[in-house]
Amino acid sequence: MRIDDERDLHGQLEAAFEAITPRPAPIEAAARRGRAIKVGRRVAVAAGAAAVVAIGVLAVPTLLHHSAAPAPVAPVGHYTVTVQAPGPHSAPGLIASGTIDGKRWQLTEAKPVSGGPSGSVPSVTTSGPAFGGNAASGPAVAVDSGAPVFFYGLTAGNVQVQFGGVQADVTYVAVRLDNGIVLMLRPVTVYGVRAVAFAVPVGAEVLDATAYSRHGEIAAAIPFNAPGGVAAFGVWLNPGQRGLARASGRIGSGTANGIAWSVTAFLGPWGICIQAPATGITSAYCVPSLSYLDVNSGDLSMSGVSLSVAAGHAPASTAWVIVNQPGATTTKVWPVTVAGEKLFAFRLLAGPQGVSWTAYDNSGHVVAWPAG
Amino acid sequence: MNAKLDGEFREFMHARWPVMVRLAYGLTGDQGHAEDVAQAAFARAYASWPRVSRAGDPDAYVRQIVVNENRNRFRRRRVTERLTDSPPESGHADVAWTDTTRHYDDHSVLIAALQRLGPRQRAVIVLRYWMDLTEYETAAALNCSVGTVKSQTSRALATLRQDTELVDEGFQ
Numbered sequence: 167m168r169i170d171d172e173r174d175l176h177g178q179l180e181a182a183f184e185a186i187t188p189r190p191a192p193i194e195a196a197a198r199r200g201r202a203i204k205v206g207r208r209v210a211v212a213a214g215a216a217a218v219v220a221i222g223v224l225a226v227p228t229l230l231h232h233s234a235a236p237a238p239v240a241p242v243g244h245y246t247v248t249v250q251a252p253g254p255h256s257a258p259g260l261i262a263s264g265t266i267d268g269k270r271w272q273l274t275e276a277k278p279v280s281g282g283p284s285g286s287v288p289s290v291t292t293s294g295p296a297f298g299g300n301a302a303s304g305p306a307v308a309v310d311s312g313a314p315v316f317f318y319g320l321t322a323g324n325v326q327v328q329f330g331g332v333q334a335d336v337t338y339v340a341v342r343l344d345n346g347i348v349l350m351l352r353p354v355t356v357y358g359v360r361a362v363a364f365a366v367p368v369g370a371e372v373l374d375a376t377a378y379s380r381h382g383e384i385a386a387a388i389p390f391n392a393p394g395g396v397a398a399f400g401v402w403l404n405p406g407q408r409g410l411a412r413a414s415g416r417i418g419s420g421t422a423n424g425i426a427w428s429v430t431a432f433l434g435p436w437g438i439c440i441q442a443p444a445t446g447i448t449s450a451y452c453v454p455s456l457s458y459l460d461v462n463s464g465d466l467s468m469s470g471v472s473l474s475v476a477a478g479h480a481p482a483s484t485a486w487v488i489v490n491q492p493g494a495t496t497t498k499v500w501p502v503t504v505a506g507e508k509l510f511a512f513r514l515l516a517g518p519q520g521v522s523w524t525a526y527d528n529s530g531h532v533v534a535w536p537a538g
Numbered sequence: 539m540n541a542k543l544d545g546e547f548r549e550f551m552h553a554r555w556p557v558m559v560r561l562a563y564g565l566t567g568d569q570g571h572a573e574d575v576a577q578a579a580f581a582r583a584y585a586s587w588p589r590v591s592r593a594g595d596p597d598a599y600v601r602q603i604v605v606n607e608n609r610n611r612f613r614r615r616r617v618t619e620r621l622t623d624s625p626p627e628s629g630h631a632d633v634a635w636t637d638t639t640r641h642y643d644d645h646s647v648l649i650a651a652l653q654r655l656g657p658r659q660r661a662v663i664v665l666r667y668w669m670d671l672t673e674y675e676t677a678a679a680l681n682c683s684v685g686t687v688k689s690q691t692s693r694a695l696a697t698l699r700q701d702t703e704l705v706d707e708g709f710q
Contacts, residue, residue: 179668182649183560188573191555193548196577200584311574457606460681481681518589534681 202305202318245345249364251352261290261307261329261356262363271296273329273363275307275356290320290329296365298323307331307361312402314377314384315339319396319449321368326396328372329363335379336360344371372397390436395449400437409435415504418511422473429475429511431504440511442468442475456507460534467518474514476521481533484508484525492520501525547587550596551580558604564664565608567653579603601669602679605661651701659694662687 249264256263263272271294291303300323309331310316317330332339332353339351339362351362366372376386383405389397403409412434419428427444438459439450445468453459453466459479467476480487480501489497489512501508514521525534558579562572579600583590590599652660658680665676666687673691677684698704 175663175667176670178648179564179664183564183668186560186563186569186572188556188559188569188576191552192573192577193551193555193580196551196580197544197547197584199577199581200587203581203585310578312578457681460606520589520593533683535678 198306199308199310202308245367245370247343247347247349247364247366247370249349249351251354251362259356261354261361262351263294264365266296266325266365266367269296270294271325271327271365273327273365275361278306278357290363292320292322292325292327292365296323297325302327304329307356307359309333309359313387313399314402315362315375315387315399317375317387317389317397317399319398321396321449324368325365326368326370327363327365328397328399329361330399332360332362332377333384334360336377336384337380339375339377341375342373344373368395369393375399377402388435390432390434390439390450390452392439392441392450398436398439398450398452400439400452400454401435403435410437411505413505415502415509417477417502417504417509418475418499418513420513422513425473427473427475427513429477431477431509431511433505433507438466440466440468440475440477442473442511445469445473445475456509459509467514469514469518474518475511476514476518477509477511478523480508480510480525482506482508483527483533485528487523487525489521489523491515543587543591546591547584551583554597554600555580558600561601561664561669562604562608564649564652564668565605565657565661567649575604575607578607598675598679605665605679647703651698651704654701655694655697658682659690659697662690663694663698666691 245267247264247266249262251262252260257274259275259277261273261275263270265271271292273290273292275290289303289306292301302320302322304318304320307329308316308318311333313330314333314336315330317328320327320329328341336353338353341349341351341364343349343366349364351364353360353362355361371391372389374386374388377384385402385404387399387402388409389399391397401409410433412432414430414432416428417431417440419426421427422444425444427442429440429442432439432441432450437452437454438456439452441447441450447468451466451468456479459466459477466478467474478487478501484501487499487501487510489499491497491514493515495515497512499510499512501510503509524532527533555576558576559569559572562575562579563569566572566575582603583596583600586599590596593599652663655663661680662676665671665679666673671679673684673687677687680687
């Protein structure tokens with residue numbers, strides 16, 4: 167064949183790829199994981215909803231804050247925590263239990279329902295006096311092949327719970343906290359999935375988590391600790407690997423219905439997180455890399471009670487961005503350079519559906535446009 | 539998600555799973571990795587399915603996530619291969635890729651040659667010549683300009699033409 171002959175090359179590639187026989191489509195696994203992503207988003211919204219009453223008071227000082235580094239987590243003071251894997255006589259579905267300042271907590275996964283309606287997501291729930299009469303539930307424990315531990319965070323009362331599915335080669339996970347405690351998490355198999363969990367007071371900072379196999383360290387993750395929210399584990403770094411350098415900046419601001427809003431991006435070893443206090447969501451929304459924010463692939467939007475925002479990442483030559491929203495509404499926004507990357511944020515008028523944007527350089531030439 | 543949308547997603551994934559795995563395989567050269575990437579892409583599509591479905595082109599959505607997921611995993615795993623306009627001097631990006639491609643020499647000398655291209659050139663060839671995307675669609679999937687697609691295509695084809703193993707197998 168001739169490489170220059172497009173049809174010939176297509177035919178050769180077709181034949182080569184046809185030789186690959188994928189395993190049957192893992193539809194259930196993808197749907198389960200997709201539901202976990204959705205529930206994870208809702209959990210973040212729910213965690214933030216409790217703070218919405220305080221927004222009127224907190225918005226102004228927050229908006230005046232120009233952060234050059236990740237916002238500090240409010241100190242939680244002295245605290246002690248323990249974590250314990252279930253024993254042979256533990257209740258079915260128990261992932262882990264422990265204490266916070268002597269008060270017990272536990273996290274349990276409900277037995278998965280086979281053949282139930284698609285919305286019946288098996289989920290984990292919190293219980294115990296440590297939560298002060300509150301409770302939270304989250305998605306079923308899921309494993310992600312890209313991470314030794316696929317952590318999800320919940321808040322219930324004044325407690326943050328982290329749980330996640332664990333890869334087969336992980337023998338234990340060490341979690342370092344800001345009070346010097348190192349929690350050793352031993353995976354247990356719950357309904358066929360290896361899982362770990364731990365709980366700390368809201369405001370306690372999780373410094374890092376390191377996964378070990380029998381042969382040594384596999385990878386470590388440094389989470390983004392959202393003030394008043396949960397630690398967001400985005401990126402796992404191999405031994406010796408360095409993540410993104412820490413940087414932050416306000417990438418968008420404005421006024422909506424008389425309320426000032428702004429969006430701040432935090433880059434660091436966790437990936438990229440954004441916070442927009444005016445949405446009422448205290449947790450950060452994070453993605454592992456900037457490419458998630460590229461044209462038409464970015465899912466980084468936050469929908470609060472009265473305000474929704476979204477963030478994007480544009481090519482280096484971008485001078486401005488035209489955002490198109492349903493209803494033929496267009497908005498011109500100017501990206502902000504954070505750690506050499508062009509980032510921007512804008513207010514969503516009716517949710518992320520149907521939103522697209524086009525980036526232009528100084529000469530008015532298009533440098534990035536919606537896909538599809 | 540309601541039952542109708544759920545069923546729609548299942549039908550879509552069932553139909554398009556092989557194509558997306560093969561796309562990911564073309565980008566990675568590793569079937570296990572390709573299936574992971576494709577599954578992650580479909581999971582993200584499921585999470586946003588009402589929006590994806592309404593947009594009318596779920597294929598483009600999942601395709602783009604496959605491309606992005608693959609790129610992200612490259613970065614996360616710190617594979618030493620880097621985006622480059624020029625082929626590596628040795629003809630092999632790094633030891634890891636040499637090992638990977640060796641497994642697949644049996645499948646296709648062409649696939650192995652693809653793995654010796656830089657990631658962007660490889661993606662351009664797979665998207666343009668296997669998926670039959672236009673230059674515009676390829677640029678959108680890779681988040682680059684049409685000009686970049688053209689230049690990467692030209693360089694990738696030139697590299698393939700000079701690939702000694704392809705020439706030995708009768709490719710010209």
